[in-house]
Amino acid sequence: MKQSKLFPKTKKEAPRDAMAVNHKLLVRGGFINQLMAGSWTLLPLGWRVVCKITQIIREEMNSISAQEVLMPLMHPKEIWNETGRWDSAAEVMYKLKDSREKEFALSFTHEEIVLDLVRKYLQSYVDLPIKIYHFSTKFRNEPRATSGILRGREFLMKDLYSLHATKEDFLKYYEEVSEAYLRAFSRLGLKIILTEAAGGVFTQNRTREFQVVASVGEDTIYVCNKCNAGFNKEIFKGKHGDQCPKCKGILEERRAIEVGNIFPFDTYYSEKMGVYFTDKAGAKKPVWFGSYGIGITRVLGAIVEIFHDEKGIIWPKQVSPFAVHLIQIENTKKVKTASEKLYKEFIKQNIEVLYDDRIDKTAGEKFMDADLIGVPLRIVVSERSLAKNSFELKQRSDNQKTELVKTVKILAKLKSLKIL
Amino acid sequence: MKQSKLFPKTKKEAPRDAMAVNHKLLVRGGFINQLMAGSWTLLPLGWRVVCKITQIIREEMNSISAQEVLMPLMHPKEIWNETGRWDSAAEVMYKLKDSREKEFALSFTHEEIVLDLVRKYLQSYVDLPIKIYHFSTKFRNEPRATSGILRGREFLMKDLYSLHATKEDFLKYYEEVSEAYLRAFSRLGLKIILTEAAGGVFTQNRTREFQVVASVGEDTIYVCNKCNAGFNKEIFKGKHGDQCPKCKGILEERRAIEVGNIFPFDTYYSEKMGVYFTDKAGAKKPVWFGSYGIGITRVLGAIVEIFHDEKGIIWPKQVSPFAVHLIQIENTKKVKTASEKLYKEFIKQNIEVLYDDRIDKTAGEKFMDADLIGVPLRIVVSERSLAKNSFELKQRSDNQKTELVKTVKILAKLKSLKIL
Numbered sequence: 022m023k024q025s026k027l028f029p030k031t032k033k034e035a036p037r038d039a040m041a042v043n044h045k046l047l048v049r050g051g052f053i054n055q056l057m058a059g060s061w062t063l064l065p066l067g068w069r070v071v072c073k074i075t076q077i078i079r080e081e082m083n084s085i086s087a088q089e090v091l092m093p094l095m096h097p098k099e100i101w102n103e104t105g106r107w108d109s110a111a112e113v114m115y116k117l118k119d120s121r122e123k124e125f126a127l128s129f130t131h132e133e134i135v136l137d138l139v140r141k142y143l144q145s146y147v148d149l150p151i152k153i154y155h156f157s158t159k160f161r162n163e164p165r166a167t168s169g170i171l172r173g174r175e176f177l178m179k180d181l182y183s184l185h186a187t188k189e190d191f192l193k194y195y196e197e198v199s200e201a202y203l204r205a206f207s208r209l210g211l212k213i214i215l216t217e218a219a220g221g222v223f224t225q226n227r228t229r230e231f232q233v234v235a236s237v238g239e240d241t242i243y244v245c246n247k248c249n250a251g252f253n254k255e256i257f258k259g260k261h262g263d264q265c266p267k268c269k270g271i272l273e274e275r276r277a278i279e280v281g282n283i284f285p286f287d288t289y290y291s292e293k294m295g296v297y298f299t300d301k302a303g304a305k306k307p308v309w310f311g312s313y314g315i316g317i318t319r320v321l322g323a324i325v326e327i328f329h330d331e332k333g334i335i336w337p338k339q340v341s342p343f344a345v346h347l348i349q350i351e352n353t354k355k356v357k358t359a360s361e362k363l364y365k366e367f368i369k370q371n372i373e374v375l376y377d378d379r380i381d382k383t384a385g386e387k388f389m390d391a392d393l394i395g396v397p398l399r400i401v402v403s404e405r406s407l408a409k410n411s412f413e414l415k416q417r418s419d420n421q422k423t424e425l426v427k428t429v430k431i432l433a434k435l436k437s438l439k440i441l
Numbered sequence: 442m443k444q445s446k447l448f449p450k451t452k453k454e455a456p457r458d459a460m461a462v463n464h465k466l467l468v469r470g471g472f473i474n475q476l477m478a479g480s481w482t483l484l485p486l487g488w489r490v491v492c493k494i495t496q497i498i499r500e501e502m503n504s505i506s507a508q509e510v511l512m513p514l515m516h517p518k519e520i521w522n523e524t525g526r527w528d529s530a531a532e533v534m535y536k537l538k539d540s541r542e543k544e545f546a547l548s549f550t551h552e553e554i555v556l557d558l559v560r561k562y563l564q565s566y567v568d569l570p571i572k573i574y575h576f577s578t579k580f581r582n583e584p585r586a587t588s589g590i591l592r593g594r595e596f597l598m599k600d601l602y603s604l605h606a607t608k609e610d611f612l613k614y615y616e617e618v619s620e621a622y623l624r625a626f627s628r629l630g631l632k633i634i635l636t637e638a639a640g641g642v643f644t645q646n647r648t649r650e651f652q653v654v655a656s657v658g659e660d661t662i663y664v665c666n667k668c669n670a671g672f673n674k675e676i677f678k679g680k681h682g683d684q685c686p687k688c689k690g691i692l693e694e695r696r697a698i699e700v701g702n703i704f705p706f707d708t709y710y711s712e713k714m715g716v717y718f719t720d721k722a723g724a725k726k727p728v729w730f731g732s733y734g735i736g737i738t739r740v741l742g743a744i745v746e747i748f749h750d751e752k753g754i755i756w757p758k759q760v761s762p763f764a765v766h767l768i769q770i771e772n773t774k775k776v777k778t779a780s781e782k783l784y785k786e787f788i789k790q791n792i793e794v795l796y797d798d799r800i801d802k803t804a805g806e807k808f809m810d811a812d813l814i815g816v817p818l819r820i821v822v823s824e825r826s827l828a829k830n831s832f833e834l835k836q837r838s839d840n841q842k843t844e845l846v847k848t849v850k851i852l853a854k855l856k857s858l859k860i861l
Binding site for chain 1: 442446447448449450474476477480481482483484485487488491506508509510511512513514515516517532535536537539540545547554557558561562567568571573575578580582594595597801
């Protein structure tokens with residue numbers, strides 16, 4: 022994409038109310054824009070990153086034989102009444118009435134909707150297990166929606182739901198999902214503290230949270246200095262310095278961002294909603310049920326909290342909006358011709374490239390924008406480099422080094438960097 | 442994917458209230474399930490088709506240099522008040538209040554939101570044109586939500602918005618979008634009647650609709666028997682048999698499904714919302730604005746209305762949930778081994794395959810399901826075919842012919858059919 026056409030331009034100043042790094046950098050870089058408190062437009066750059074995040078998670082969900090669907094966002098009151106959550110979760114739900122006085126809730130989660138769907142089809146144990154997930158919008162009436170895109174009133178989530186005939190099969194899959202989550206977060210560049218936690222409006226069982234240590238995080242967790250186990254403060258009665266219940270190591274208090282969680286519901290919701298099946302012996306049994314979430318837009322924010330410096334974002338290459346930032350310095354015929362030729366070659370080779378073709382910006386302004394946007398690899402075309410039959414290569418993560426690469430060797434170089 | 446694992450199973454009976462073909466076949470085939478009137482879950486098969494439709498449209502949008510974003514679904518009342526549509530479009534809007542008594546509308550379209558976004562960035566003519574689109578959920582309080590997935594209260598739409606410095610640039614792009622739409626629909630297998638229409642709650646200008654002739658359609662249009670021009674009944678005062686205003690041909694009345702529309706707003710909304718820029722001469726000007734929609738889930742329904750027979754759906758191959766339906770007849774060791782080998786080979790070759798590995802179904806039941814689901818190419822593995830060192834090939838669209846293909850030549854055959 023040509024940067025002269027990219028909507029919108031970067032901003033020099035962060036919004037006055039922006040406290041969190043992700044808020045400042047994502048807004049300044051032109052990745053997101055705030056419609057109102059807790060509600061964001063994903064701009065072209067931000068949407069590209071979200072698509073990369075989504076695809077990595079999709080691959081890991083498919084690898085544990087989950088099937089992708091898309092469920093509605095507006096839900097009838099009657100279904101939420103079956104579990105009692107129309108009332109018990111009222112605090113976080115947005116509710117509305119239509120012109121016929123029928124009442125609805127906006128999706129803050131989908132357990133009830135999944136169970137209603139499955140009970141229309143489920144007959145016997147041969148129909149189980151069922152594992153379905155979707156990427157979709159969630160709405161939560163958060164009292165405060167600060168921290169940039171980390172906590173929204175409207176946000177994107179991946180939620181997976183699994184239904185099983187036996188406790189054993191359920192627990193086995195619960196561990197499979199946990200492993201798949203760790204693989205996904207590792208691919209996303211995030212170091213996870215697997216954290217024991219309470220289930221909030223979801224369950225009385227202990228749940229498992231996937232936490233990323235970061236000072237901006239809204240959760241307080243204790244992390245063992247020996248075995249790295251995590252415990253959410255809300256469930257762990259001990260204070261800083263107490264012993265780890267797993268290995269007797271020392272617990273240290275940390276602020277963290279919850280990027281994922283998994284909930285074992287056992288048969289609690291199934292019984293409430295009458296989701297039964299016939300087992301091998303012909304007996305009627307309630308289905309075993311779990312749900313598993315990843316906050317997609319929260320992952321976007323968490324990555325920025327971890328990967329940045331004072332100049333801007335430093336995207337891990339697997340989620341970067343582009344693989345290469347091609348920067349044309351000076352608008353001489355020679356530089357312009359060489360830049361455009363390289364741009365066309367990259368497109369031909371299916372290399373995702375952002376091409377800074379702007380003629381009204383200085384080299385300094387272009388470099389500042391490139392640092393802010395944070396594409397991991399920068400290729401600069403200038404009179405100086407071309408005089409040496411070369412392009413200048415620079416890694417965003419590397420503050421100093423610029424490498425000269427002969428123009429004829431540029432594709433080979435990208436191949437060695439695993440970009441081609 | 443193994444059909445034994447696919448959620449859900451097909452149904453023998455259509456819902457009792459289903460009148461439209463798309464409703465009956467998509468529900469029976471396990472593509473969609475109704476949550477409530479006008480609200481559908483896209484099940485794994487349905488979601489796969491929607492992803493194919495989406496990707497074709499995305500490619501055509503990108504080809505006219507539009508940039509993909511994602512805008513919020515819950516909108517503040519204040520922005521809708523700026524154009525007066527909080528009141529004037531109240532009939533179709535869902536509205537809600539949060540616990541702080543702040544009022545919101547659910548997205549039935551995004552013109553106001555786009556203009557609010559752009560005015561935060563727009564300064565001068567060099568920032569124009571801007572062309573952004575998204576695939577997202579729309580909510581419309583429809584009095585009746587029948588016709589299966591053709592008319593929903595919650596549905597998927599692709600909406601593109603373009604902003605221009607001059608009328609000339611705007612009108613040029615308006616035609617470019619129109620051409621891109623025709624290319625997209627042609628790739629989707631739909632024959633379009635380009636139809637002149639009124640703008641409803643959107644504009645007083647004439648608009649352009651992309652109509653597909655089908656008896657289930659809710660629109661009445663007049664189509665010229667000579668030049669194929671279309672006119673929506675709502676704007677055309679003439680009666681059946683009148684002359685075509687373009688070529689004097691005869692107009693014939695048809696029922697049709699509106700799958701897309703494009704709206705020229707000129708500067709009407711920009712002026713109301715104060716979206717101005719500085720032109721070359723330094724003068725302050727309102728921006729030229731248009732919006733362009735395609736009903737994604739409606740396209741899903743329209744395709745089924747066009748491509749089916751009494752046995753089920755016949756997907757055009759570019760939108761089929763799978764490229765090949767591999768059917769194992771009999772559960773003998775020989776047939777099972779050959780089927781699984783072929784299944785693995787297809788996966789290795791990146792051929793999207795649905796493998797009917799079920800051992801509790803007869804050949805007849807499997808063929809009925811395959812006809813219903815409608816994958817265009819069927820490959821049958823049986824004792825009879827293997828005795829001739831062959832597989833049986835059958836096109837879904839072809840009622841009679843079965844072709845024997847030597848097992849060693851199957852990939853070459855798929856190559857000749859452009860599936861590999």
